[in-house]
Amino acid sequence: MPQVIIFDLDGTLIDSRRDLTTAVNLTREFYRLPPLPLETVCGYIGNGARKLIERSLRGEKIDIDDALPRMKQFYLEHLTDATELYPGVAEGLRTLTASGWKLAVITNKPDESAKLLLNRLDAARYFDEIMGGGGGYPLKPEPEALLHFAAKWRADVTRSWMVGDHYTDMEAGTRAGMKRCWASYGFGDPRGLTYDLEAKSFAGFVAAVA
Numbered sequence: 504m505p506q507v508i509i510f511d512l513d514g515t516l517i518d519s520r521r522d523l524t525t526a527v528n529l530t531r532e533f534y535r536l537p538p539l540p541l542e543t544v545c546g547y548i549g550n551g552a553r554k555l556i557e558r559s560l561r562g563e564k565i566d567i568d569d570a571l572p573r574m575k576q577f578y579l580e581h582l583t584d585a586t587e588l589y590p591g592v593a594e595g596l597r598t599l600t601a602s603g604w605k606l607a608v609i610t611n612k613p614d615e616s617a618k619l620l621l622n623r624l625d626a627a628r629y630f631d632e633i634m635g636g637g638g639g640y641p642l643k644p645e646p647e648a649l650l651h652f653a654a655k656w657r658a659d660v661t662r663s664w665m666v667g668d669h670y671t672d673m674e675a676g677t678r679a680g681m682k683r684c685w686a687s688y689g690f691g692d693p694r695g696l697t698y699d700l701e702a703k704s705f706a707g708f709v710a711a712v713a
Contacts, residue, residue: 505605507658508712509649509681511667512610512617512635513548514689516592516626516705520545521585526578527559533573534565545690549669551611551636552578578616583623589688591706596629602713607632607652611642611671631656643667644674649681666708670694684708 513519520541527547528538539559547558556574557567599606606629610617614635621627632652634640640648653660665676668689673696676683683698686708702708 504659505603505656507605507607507653507656507663508599509607509609509652509663509665509676511643511665511669511672511686511691512608512612512621514668514691515589515666515672515686516608517586517588517620517624518690519586519620520548520690522578522581522583523548523555525581525584526574527555529577529581530556530570530574531559534560534563534570536560536563546692549611549671549691551642552613575613575616579619582616582620586620586624588624588626589705591704591709593626593629595705595709596626598709598713600629604712605652605656605658606630608634609643609648609652609675610635612636614638643671644678646675646679649675649679653679653681664712666702667691668693670696673698684711 510516524541524544527544547555556570608630612635614637617635618633634648636642660680663681664684665672665681666684668686669691670693673683673693684700684702685693685698686702688704
């Protein structure tokens with residue numbers, strides 16, 4: 504029976520903080536608002552694009568349905584200006600693939616951005632599936648997307664992993680019955696949720712499971 508490793512994207516496989524901040528601040532500039540610090544924007548990441556722009560424009564009288572497509576377009580225009588894989592990710596994915604794991608990405612980032620970004624970083628080839636927001640399932644922490652892949656591959660969920668840096672990943676993994684690895688090298692917040700393993704680097708996770 505195969506096992507699955509499901510990865511989050513931002514803060515787990517890639518460091519995308521600066522390009523996400525650029526997209527947010529170009530949107531704010533469009534509405535003649537001052538920029539936000541990188542640390543502030545990082546605190547808003549993790550629940551999908553809509554929540555990101557809602558939080559970034561909180562208190563302003565701006566139509567989110569107008570701002571959201573603008574931010575998405577700005578992001579696509581600056582998708583990989585500064586974004587890069589975390590150290591050890593490419594090598595680690597090769598090792599996991601060679602070890603027989605089924606690999607997937609489930610991210611709350613819009614589906615188009617997630618797939619385009621992983622292709623540009625030459626990492627899409629390591630994954631059996633990539634699913635972003637809008638892929639037909641509710642966003643994490645809802646577990647449906649995780650369970651969909653487990654069922655598709657007839658995987659043992661109790662021996663499969665959800666790896667991420669955010670509470671949405673830990674909760675989704677718990678609700679799916681999977682093991683959970685918190686990527687503490689990322690920029691998310693587990694909000695006190697429990698996990699089975701803390702990875703201080705991507706290589707650390709690979710060493711623990713490969």
